[in-house]
Amino acid sequence: MTGKQKKQISQAIQIVLILITIFVMLVPILWIFMAAFKNHIDVFQLKLFFTPTLENFGTVFEAPYHLGMKLWNSTIVAFVTVALAIPIATMAAYSFSRFRLRGKTAMLVVILATQFMPAVVIILPFFVMFRDVGLLDTRIGLVLVNLAIVMPFAIWMIKGFIDGIPIDTEEAAMVDGSSRIMVIRNIVLPMAAPGLLTAGIFCFIIAWNEFLFALILTNKDAVTLPIGLALFKAEEGDLWNLLSAAGIIIMLPMFILALIIRKYFVQGMTMGAVR
Amino acid sequence: MASVILKNLTKCWGDFIGVDNQSLDIQDHEFLVLLGPSGCGKTTTMRMIAGLEDPTDGEIWIGDRMVNDDLPKDRHVAMVFQNYGLYPHMTVFDNIAYPLRVRGTPKGEIEPRVKKAAGQVELIELLHRKPKALSGGQRQRVALARAIVRTPRVFLMDEPLSNLDAKLRVTMRAELKHLSRELKITTIYVTHDQIEAMTLADRIAVMKDGIIQQVGTPDEIYNDPASLFVAGFIGSPAMNLINGSVQDGYFVTTGGTKLVAVSVPDKPDVVLGVRADDMRISEEGEGDIDARIYAFEHTGEATLLTVQWGTQRVIVRGARHLRKEQGEIVSISLGSDHLYLFNPDTGKRIRG
Numbered sequence: 001m002t003g004k005q006k007k008q009i010s011q012a013i014q015i016v017l018i019l020i021t022i023f024v025m026l027v028p029i030l031w032i033f034m035a036a037f038k039n040h041i042d043v044f045q046l047k048l049f050f051t052p053t054l055e056n057f058g059t060v061f062e063a064p065y066h067l068g069m070k071l072w073n074s075t076i077v078a079f080v081t082v083a084l085a086i087p088i089a090t091m092a093a094y095s096f097s098r099f100r101l102r103g104k105t106a107m108l109v110v111i112l113a114t115q116f117m118p119a120v121v122i123i124l125p126f127f128v129m130f131r132d133v134g135l136l137d138t139r140i141g142l143v144l145v146n147l148a149i150v151m152p153f154a155i156w157m158i159k160g161f162i163d164g165i166p167i168d169t170e171e172a173a174m175v176d177g178s179s180r181i182m183v184i185r186n187i188v189l190p191m192a193a194p195g196l197l198t199a200g201i202f203c204f205i206i207a208w209n210e211f212l213f214a215l216i217l218t219n220k221d222a223v224t225l226p227i228g229l230a231l232f233k234a235e236e237g238d239l240w241n242l243l244s245a246a247g248i249i250i251m252l253p254m255f256i257l258a259l260i261i262r263k264y265f266v267q268g269m270t271m272g273a274v275r
Numbered sequence: 276m277a278s279v280i281l282k283n284l285t286k287c288w289g290d291f292i293g294v295d296n297q298s299l300d301i302q303d304h305e306f307l308v309l310l311g312p313s314g315c316g317k318t319t320t321m322r323m324i325a326g327l328e329d330p331t332d333g334e335i336w337i338g339d340r341m342v343n344d345d346l347p348k349d350r351h352v353a354m355v356f357q358n359y360g361l362y363p364h365m366t367v368f369d370n371i372a373y374p375l376r377v378r379g380t381p382k383g384e385i386e387p388r389v390k391k392a393a394g395q396v397e398l399i400e401l402l403h404r405k406p407k408a409l410s411g412g413q414r415q416r417v418a419l420a421r422a423i424v425r426t427p428r429v430f431l432m433d434e435p436l437s438n439l440d441a442k443l444r445v446t447m448r449a450e451l452k453h454l455s456r457e458l459k460i461t462t463i464y465v466t467h468d469q470i471e472a473m474t475l476a477d478r479i480a481v482m483k484d485g486i487i488q489q490v491g492t493p494d495e496i497y498n499d500p501a502s503l504f505v506a507g508f509i510g511s512p513a514m515n516l517i518n519g520s521v522q523d524g525y526f527v528t529t530g531g532t533k534l535v536a537v538s539v540p541d542k543p544d545v546v547l548g549v550r551a552d553d554m555r556i557s558e559e560g561e562g563d564i565d566a567r568i569y570a571f572e573h574t575g576e577a578t579l580l581t582v583q584w585g586t587q588r589v590i591v592r593g594a595r596h597l598r599k600e601q602g603e604i605v606s607i608s609l610g611s612d613h614l615y616l617f618n619p620d621t622g623k624r625i626r627g
Contacts, residue, residue, distance in 0.1 A: 171327050172360030174347040175431075176374040176421065186377070190364045 029251075035244035043241045056245035067246055070228035074250075076139055077224060078207040081146040086200050089154035090192075094184065096155070097162040098170075108159075111152045119212050127216055137218045145213045150203040157202065161195025162188065201261045205254060225250045277338030277428040277461060278303045279324060284333035286319050286485075293319040295485040296333070306455050306462045310472040311482035312508070317465045320482075321431050324463065326350050337428060348377075353422035354431040357438060359414045361406040361421075367393070368402040371420045378425065392424035395454065412443045419451075423458060430455075430462040436471060448474060469509050473497065481505050498613070503622040506548045506615055512579065515589045517547045518619070526616070530585025532564060535609040538627035539616055545625060548615035551592040555608040556580060562606030571599050582607065 035043050037052040060067040095101065096108060126145065127136070135141035165188060173183045189196070211226040218227065225246070232243040279301040286293040294316040301307045309317035322328040324335055326347035335342050342350050353374070354360075362370050371389045380388070393399050396416040406414055415435060422430060435451070436444045452475055455462055466472055472479050473493045480490045481504070489501040500506035506514045519528040521542045526534045534547070559565055566582035566589075573579075578593040582605065591607055599605060616625040 166358055166360065168356045168358045168360035169362060171325075171347075172354065172356055172418075172421075173362070173373070173377075174327070175325055175350075175352060175354040177348040177377040177425075179346070179348060182377060186373075187362060191362075 032244040032247045032251075035240050036248050038241050040239070040241055043244075056241045057249075060242050060246050060249070065228070065231055065242070065246075067225070067228055067249065070223050070225050071249065073139060073142075073222055074208060074225040077142045077146060077222075078204050080139075080143045081150060081207040082200050082204045084143070085147055085150050085154050085203050086158075086196055089151055089158050089199065090189075090196060092155045093158035093162055094188065097159050098167075108156075111155055114148070115152050123213065123216050126213065130217055135217075137220060137222050139222045141217055142210075142214060142222055142224070145217065146207040146210055149210065149213075150206050153206070154199045154203055157199045158192065158195055161192045161199075164195075165191050198261055201257045205257060208250075208253065278305075278336075279429055279461060279463065280334075280336040281320070281324075282334040282336070284320065284323065284335065285331045286316070286323060286328065287331045292485050294323070294330075297485070297487050298333075299480060299487060299490065301461060301463060303461055304459050306464065306475060306477045308464045308466060308472040308476035308479045309482055310466060310469060310479050310508075313467060315482040316485040317467075317482045318433055321354075321433055321463055321465050324350075324429070325352055325354050325431050350429075351427050352429040352431055353425065353427035355415075355418045355422050355433065355435045357434040359406075359418045359438075361414055361417055363406050365405070366402065367398060367404050367406070367409070367417050370406065370417055371398075371402075371424050374421060374425045380425075388424055389420075392420040395423060395457075396420045396450070411439050412447060415439060415447060419454070423454070423460075427460065430460050430464075432462065432464045434466055435464075437466070437468070444471075451475060469511065473509075481508060483508075500548070500615060501624055503546060503548070503617040503619070503624075506617065510550055512551050512590045512592075514548045514550050514615075516617075517549070517584070517587055517589065519545060519547060521545055521616070526614075528585055528587070530587075532585060534564065535614065536611060537614060537616060539625055542625070544619055546617040546619045548617060549589075549609060550613060551579065551590045553610060553613040554589075554591045555610070556591055556593045556597065557606045557608065559604040559606055562608035565604050565606050568599055568601055568603050568605060571601055580605065 034048075034050075036056055037054070038047075038050055039053050039055065042050045059065070096104060101107070130136045130141050135144070169191070170183050170187055173187045174180070178186060209226060210224070214222075214224045214227050215230075218224070229243060229246055229250075232239040232246065279299075281297060281299045281301075283296050283298055284294055285296050297316075297320070299307075309320060311317045319328060323330045324337075326342065326345060330343065337350060337352070362373060365373065368389055371392055372385050375385050375388060389402070390399065393402055396419050398413070398416050398420055401409065401413060406417065409417065415438070418435070432451075436447050439447060448471060455475070464471075464475060473496075476493055478490060478492055479496050481488045481496060483504050489496060489505045491499070491501075496505060497509055500509065500514075503516065507516060517526075517528060517534075519526055519534070521527070521537060521539055523541065524536055524538070526537045526545070526547050528534055537547075539545075555562065564584070566584055568580055569583045569588055570581040571578065572581075577595055578597045578599075580591045580593050580597075580599065581588050582591060589607070593599075616627075617623065618625055
């Protein structure tokens with residue numbers, strides 16, 4: 001066998017492996033995509049060819065499902081979470097990155113350690129606490145919970161980006177006549193922007209997909225999309241076509257965000273490396 | 276424009292002393308170079324003047340004002356960093372304009388001043404580019420332009436040429452010298468490169484272990500070193516330092532060779548310093564002492580002979596066209612001028 005043939009074979013193997021991986025990962029999504037456009041009868045048959053219908057997307061927004069309200073809840077919760085998390089995390093990350101703080105390493109580890117705890121462990125205390133202060137089944141309550149989930153993540157991530165900004169650049173700006181606040185506004189924020197965007201999108205995805213806390217802490221007014229999916233379990237069985245339509249509504253923003261993030265994520269990763 | 280005065284300046288981190296109780300007067304318009312090996316406290320001294328580091332003790336005066344408690348932005352100094360410290364998200368124009376903008380310079384004034392500064396460092400063509408699209412030398416010019424655009428009271432330059440390749444460094448050095456003579460602004464320049472120090476400075480302060488060893492003109496530092504450290508640090512090749520003693524008015528090497536007459540009282544332990552240029556090479560038997568050639572090097576504009584003197588090796592600079600082989604015997608003569616004697620224990624110069 002010549003070297004060229006060897007190379008071709010190994011390339012062929014690579015392609016096959018990639019195809020298998022893609023197949024395994026995409027089949028469920030493909031199935032949902034098809035089911036969402038099928039009617040109630042077609043959905044139980046593994047037909048690849050059928051008459052597509054948009055009916056399901058209409059039904060899920062009508063009574064008794066009212067997916068619109070859940071969509072609204074999810075949107076509000078995710079956006080408000082991000083809008084609060086990123087500025088706060090940026091300030092924390094800047095301090096961790098640039099100032100000499102007493103017990104800095106310990107604080108960073110503790111912040112991260114909150115993520116190691118299984119959510120189930122703290123969900124009951126949360127429930128009791130929220131019941132006592134009247135935050136059960138409110139969007140504010142969910143925003144608070146989501147903040148607790150995304151903040152450690154956001155702080156660590158943004159700190160990484162700020163660490164990548166050469167300190168010389170900040171010092172130059174200070175000698176050039178800027179106060180610390182001006183340095184942050186004029187130099188750090190623009191340079192860390194791809195990082196902030198990446199962190200923001202990550203937080204959005206986490207908040208948008210959050211299931212466990214929303215399941216326990218809401219029941220009527222503040223129910224979010226992932227919980228809404230459970231509505232499609234009816235007496236006559238699972239309503240797969242409606243479930244799939246709702247699934248697509250949940251996934252769509254994620255796909256769009258993933259496309260945006262891909263570009264900035266790579267950019268953010270390499271920003272500090274090239275001087 | 277202003278003088279800079281350091282009074283008993285000290286910087287410690289825990290037990291580590293970066294700068295140890297140092298005082299220095301830098302005149303108005305002066306170009307002072309802080310020279311020393313890495314970790315000697317020269318950069319720390321400069322960062323304290325800029326306000327990027329708080330002194331543990333002592334005072335910093337710029338002009339007639341003590342600036343210890345002033346923020347960097349209020350000290351009216353401009354700094355050029357080793358890594359340039361450019362703003363990568365701004366164009367060259369905006370980089371240079373930044374100090375003017377944050378200081379609230381009227382809009383109409385900004386453009387002509389940026390253009391003038393850019394012109395002085397030959398950057399006019401590149402004003403619309405981002406730093407990413409510039410070469411190292413061009414980036415350093417942007418940093419320079421950003422420093423000169425607002426006529427600061429003091430220039431601070433932290434190893435500004437050390438990231439450039441050797442050839443560019445020589446060109447930029449000349450440009451820096453030209454610019455500094457033209458602008459006549461007090462400049463403090465940090466470097467570990469003695470050639471940069473010698474060529475640029477009005478005065479050099481040689482630092483080691485947080486202490487200024489000697490302050491003087493390049494001529495004084497080179498021709499009249501105050502200590503063993505300064506003598507060994509300045510000059511390329513480094514000054515030859517030969518261990519021995521003074522007996523009956525002669526310097527005698529540790530090996531017992533009577534080398535040269537010196538005008539100091541007898542002393543058991545001394546170090547004789549002599550530069551490679553201050554010795555003459557002649558054929559075997561014609562000079563003061565004969566020695567075997569350990570290595571012969573040709574640098575283009577001169578030759579360098581390393582000869583073995585007992586246990587010590589000594590470097591002598593020879594004429595451009597001298598040709599010798601390794602292992603040959605030559606004779607070396609020492610003039611009685613330009614010989615330096617040091618106390619090996621204190622490192623201090625012994626003067627006749």
